[in-house]
Amino acid sequence: MDSRPKVSIFIRKKDDTEAAAAQFQDPSLPSTVPYMNARIFRSSSTSYKFPIFTNSRLWLRLHFYPTTYANLDPFGSYFSVFANGVTLLHNFSAAVTAKAFTQAYILREFSLTSTGSGNLNVTITPGKESYGFINGIEVIPMPDIFNRPAVLVGYSSETLDLQSSNLQTMFRLNVGGQFITPNNDSGLTRAWYDDSPYLFGSAIGVTSQADKKVKIEYTEDVKEDIAPVGVYSTARSMGPDSKVNQKYNLTWIFQVDEDFTYVVRLHFCEFLLTRINERVFDIFLNNQTAQLGADVIAWSGSLGMPVYKDYAIYVQNGTNEIWVALHPDERSRPERYDSILNGLEIYKVNNTKDNLAGPNPVPSEMLTNAEAAEKQFATTESKVGKLIGGVAGGVASCALVVALVVFVKKKKHNVGPGKTVNPLPDYGSSRKSGTTGKPSTGSHLMNIAAGLCRHFSLSDIKNGTKNFSESHVIGVGGFGKVYKGTIDGGTKVAIKRSNPSSEQGVHEFQTEIEMLSKLRHRHLVSLIGFCEEDGEMILVYDYMANGTLREHLYRTNKPPLSWKQRLEICIGAARGLHYLHTGARHTIIHRDVKTTNILLDENWVAKVSDFGLSKTGSNLDQTHVSTMVKGSFGYLDPEYFRRQQLTEKSDVYSFGVVLFEVLCARPVLDSSLAKEQVSLADYAQHCQRKGTLHHIIDPHLKGKINPECLKIYTEIAGKCLLDQGIDRPSIGDVLWNLEFCLQLQENPGGVEVAEDKANDAYETHTSTISVYEETANKEVDSTQSNPFSMMVDLKGR
Structure with a gap:
């Protein structure tokens, strides 16, 4: 109080x-x-x-x-x-x-x-x-x-006194490392965030971590108050290929307020190299030279000794960004052309009027456009119940x-996240009409779905479900009940009817129609049409005769699926997700991948369903979507939960949980089990580390899985669950490995040959692996010559 x-x-x-x-x-x-x-x-x-x-x-x-x-x-x-x-x-x-x-x-x-x-x-x-x-x-x-003056970039030999300055923290990043909580800071309760959302372009370099044998040694000049060990023991560098490194900059971009001076604090610590002139680079701020010939070992004097440098730069009117760029210093002719950074902080400095206040931010154009569409989507009667979006x-x-x-206080306390970039809107609640209290959609959906899916009358839906008879209910989800129905004199369909008390509402209804009316793929459920009459929100899909994948895995009287069937279903689901991530006009992130959203038709073909929570990225440069966390517990990407930044790797994490659920045939969360076994994702990773994963496999599968197939399958599933999204494979890599698993399972006699080919391709492939845009085409070409090269490369891309 x-x-x-x-x-x-x-x-x-x-x-x-x-x-x-x-x-x-x-x-x-x-x-x-x-x-x-x-x-x-x-x-x-x-x-x-x-x-x-x-x-x-x-x-x-x-x-x-x-x-x-x-x-x-x-x-x-x-x-x-x-x-x-x-x-x-x-x-x-x-x-x-x-x-x-x-x-x-x-x-x-x-x-x-x-x-x-x-x-x-x-x-x-x-x-x-x-x-x-x-x-x-x-x-x-x-x-x-802040007891050192900062070098004023663009002004020779000029410095800025920080001791007498009031500052506002704008960004604090653990470059190349994971989020560091305030409780793990060095006594100052600061939060250090992942730097990857601020990286420019596809040339993101490589990350590394200090070996446990390397001890970070603080000095009188650099004490632990400056930054915790976690910052100095991880780094981002440009990579091993000097020729590639000479052709690009390692660059971060930050949005700031114009007409202020900013202090950019860069943290360095070499934990791999030991000699002067082994790695020398230049530092640029907003295309101005901040430092030529930066040599961390020359500054620190030894391996494992941290240093930091402060640079001040004025951001003039008409500019609202700070670009931080590192480039190898070719003049020094170092042993390797590379650069390195361990941590980065940006502080705003008060102006001559003792002011630190900037203007309120302007919502992004994407957010504004989405709001305009949302307003058009709602009828005039819905204004009474309008919610504040995002x-x-x-x-x-x-x-x-x-x-x-x-x-x-002086003790540690949790703090919230800092700025995010490229925000997109998130509307989490349905709108209600002012007169009936029921959702109202207007004619906007008719324009969206014109020529792509049908508009059903409510009487058609009631006739097809015997007036929503409970005997026709075949499932219940977050949106509402799902009924088995008929249209056009006998065609079987699945009819999903919104529950007015559901947390999912108009936005999810609109998203599902917008997504599925424009997408057609063998492994995505097909939307036939919709009904939005008399306050009802109803979706009509192809009928999936074999229901959800979940109901064939556990707590069921249905016969267990064979391992080959399970592999084929996982491959089908992966193909559907791969299409969403790469085949559509814009990247689509499903955001609710789970076994109840993988449906099976009469031929056991898997189809991904339920797009009510999906998000669309506008372009390839956008690395994430900042959004309120939604999804299903047990499948939820922990990085997405921590940072509220959604990427396609969030779907990969959820799919990794699905892979273990398919293998182990148990719920992803089971409170009846011992504490360490409640979460399937956590327990599977624990068993994988201990080498005891075979103990939790579905008993129906024991002795029926080819050992090499099981090895590849569990390795790729484990990679999907890595804590950082950047370390996880793409869904395309997951798909390749699952297809390889199926080949190993179907042709045990050909395993040795396939492995030899794969290993040969792997050796060739890894020698040319590059995260840089310039060499990406070469990597693709090498995989085309041998289909196994990508299957055995389990690294995230």
Whole structure:
């Protein structure tokens, strides 16, 4: 509670404030504290006063969860925040910011200069005819990690004094490594994020990790406060091919506010090389030279010793990006043409008016277009129930009456994610019409599906299902019940009817029609038509006589599938996903791959179904979609859950779970088992590491799987479940390996020959592997000459 005396916080004009609980809880919130409770500021300025008994710098972290409090419109909130005269936020809208970045909550972190032994006053001033709010405040004394001047790029021998500067954290990345939680930081409770979303183009280099024998040794100049061991023990470099490296830059791009100076802090640590002039490179910021002849060993003096460099660059009006580029220094003639980076931070520096506030972000064109389509999609009657897209969609209500939680602390605490790039919208809840309370879609669907699928009348649907008779129900999903029905005098169909209380609604209904009316593939379920009459949302599909894959694996009276049948079904599903990822006009990410969404027709042909949660990428340069997490527990990609950034590798993870589910014939989550066995994904990986995976295979399959087939199958399934998406194979690689498994299973006598060919191809293939665009065509050509080369290469691409 922010009003407790023991916290020593005082609020002026308290009558203008009130404590309020959030009416909805977004599932992507990291915790209920502090986000589910807020203090509302109605009119005049209100200040928090924090007694400070230290001369050190301070971390000030502000937490915002823009949702409905006390029936107030979150988009009606605009306010400014000041700290001891420094403007931190001006005319700030948390709702607009969260919407633009498709995040549920916002964290702003500032590093403020010493206040001496006095008070830190944080003042919140609502805009005219508006209100302000805040969910959490953290004030943390910090060591002075800004005690060196930064080299001012573009100005010879000029530097910027950081000790007297107030700073805002813009980005903090563990380059080449995984997300580092605040609890694993070096005492400063910072979060370090994956750098891959910010990489430019396809030339992303290679990542590496220090051997356990290499100890990271801090020095008097570089202490652990600068960055944790986890940052210095991983890196991204350009790769082993010097000729390729000379032709490109390793580049990251960051969106920032214009007309500010920024400090770019680069962290380096060599844990592979030991000699001076072995790896030398140049550093560029926004096409200006920041450093020529960077030699990490020359700077540090030894293997495993961290160094960091600070560079300051002014981002002028009309520019809102910072480009960080590394290129081998050819003038020095090093032993290898390469570059390396371990960590990267970007801080905004206050201007001459003690201002750090930038404008509210502008939603992307894609988000704006999607909203326009959504408005066109809804009828005029649906305006009463219109939801705020991308901010708190698809959430459950929660009633907690507690005041704002304020942290004045020195211990560790979790913080939320930073900026994301290339955001896309996410609408998680259905719209309701103002008169009936039922969904209303209008004629937009008719335009989408014209000539591609049929529009059925409600009377046709009722006749075909005997007025939705319970005897015709063949399944129940997140959207609603599925009925077996008939149309056109006897054609069997599957009819999916929306449940009004379902979390899936109009958006999922529209997505399914938009996707399937334009996609035609042997391994995707075919949409015949739809009905949106009288508030109903109904989809009509081809009837799948053998139901879902799940119902043939466990808890069923049906005969078990043979191993060959299971392989063929997995291959079919992989082909369907491969088409979605690569064959359609834009990459389509299914987002809900599971055995109940793999359907089987009368010939046991597998078809991927249920596209209500799918997302579309607009182009190949976009590496991820920032979106509120959706999917099914047990199949959910942990990286997607942590970062809310969706890629096709999220589908690969889910499909890896499917592969183990097919092999083991058990639920992906089973609370009746011992704790370590509840999650199939976790337990399968554990057994794989221990070499005991054969103990959990479906008893019906034991002794019936060719050993080499099983080896390839379990290896590719395990690769799908790797923690980082970049390390997972593509669905195309998975497909190749599954087809190889089928060949091994069907032709045991040809295994030795196939292996020899595969190994020969592998040796040739790996000698030319490159992640760079320039050599990609060569890699494809080499695989065409021998079909086994890709099958045995289990590395993620």
